[in-house]
Amino acid sequence: MAEISNRRNQRKGYLGAAALITVLVGLYWGLLHAPPDAYQGEVQRIMYLHIPSILTAYLSFFLVFVGSCLYLWKKEKRDDILAYSAAEIGVLFTALTIAEGSIWGRPTWGVWWTWDARLTLTAILLLIFAGYLMLRSLTEEENRAASSAAVLGIIGFLDIPLIHMSVYWWRTLHQPPSILRPDKAPWENVHPAMLTALAINFVGFVLLYFYLLSLRFRLGEMREEIKARWLNRGN
Amino acid sequence: MDFLNQISLLLGKDLLLELRRRESLLMMFFFGTLLLFVFHFSFDLAPERVAEMAPGLLWLAFLFTGTLGLAQLFEGERGNHCLDALLLSPMDRGALFLAKTGFNFILMVLVEIVVIPLFWILFNLRSWDVVPYLFVITLLGTVGFCVLGTLLSAVTLKARARELLLPLVLFPLMIPVILATIRCMEAILRAGELGDAVPWLRLLVGFDVIFLTVGVLIFDWVIEV
């Protein structure tokens, strides 16, 4: 029993170390090595945070969906733990994405907030995540909380493509696209160092995400065990 | 078909109860009308502007009124272990879902039949000829609302602060319906026909179909004893 947990802790440590190294390399590449953008200047470097953040946020919700489906199907506690752990970290990354998008927007568009498709969609994602976590914590009985949240996770995930479509149509049919949109990835005429920086930062973020997720998952497992032992003690 | 029989049985029961006590319906009527008054005081609804704002205001009114109805949706089953009895009976859970959705749908439609003409009267709108088309769009939007609303009403049944939690989880997920119905209604009010807004109509119908199907399939796990 102790060897298993030691091996797992070791693997987590490696994952954390790998994440840290990749992130540091990514920071160097993004902030120093890659050249500034021709139009936006240095501010464009926020992209090396923003794109990985938003992608990990969506990855998070996908994991919530997977955990929810598995939990409803097999009713195994660890699928529920996976789902709400992914939701908690997802909230963090989604909130950060919004902050980055807002900060990027200030020098680019002159305003801290705009209802463009990308920012609006991220805000909606945050609301859905938050609703999921609130439902999970406010529902009375533990198993009920798990299955209710799982249903919401599935419905939310299925709704996201529809929300995407509707928000994008709404914004693009009524507003001319502006030249300096930070969410547009200019794949042509892009300096290769920029693409590399983006790739390194993306890998770093994903590694970091899974490292945090493994920690949060472990916490969930321990809490389950604590609960079980308290119940046994009562007998 | 046995499935349809179950739906009509459950739906009939709810309708009969509602007919006798008329709690939900009257409250929803009153609230919908009240909101129209609040809009008058909150917004500068000069005749030129009110036509533009009509779809949005109407949908706000229906959203809040519908949420009231949703909160009451499973009230009948709360006491006397009625819900447990229903679940223990050999009723298909999907039938229960469709019956509850249908019940809320009927209540909302009754309210909409009153509120839409009332809006036209109170705010002196002239375009009476497009009201039937607007009504059809509203029906499609109401289906979407009732489907998601019933699902989430059941999901939040055992949660604390349920009256606050339900709108919180429902409204973000309703955004496609809100956007689609309002865009369609705007197009109809402007030009008398859908024109460019046809993709929105398709999105709306798609939403309704998808979540009706998902609801019927998933309701087994939503309500458990």
Place this chain on the structure above:
Amino acid sequence: MGAWRFVFLAYGIVWCAILIYWITLKRRLRRAETELAQLRAFEESQSNAQT
């Protein structure tokens, strides 16, 4: 340059937030571990007392 302000602001917020979250996770884990160790020790003493 003015633009670097925003870059540092964004990077600063992101990495501080992630660091703080990681620290709170570690702390919650440590607390759970001690509680778990206490519970296990108690159970051992119970079973020892019975045998």
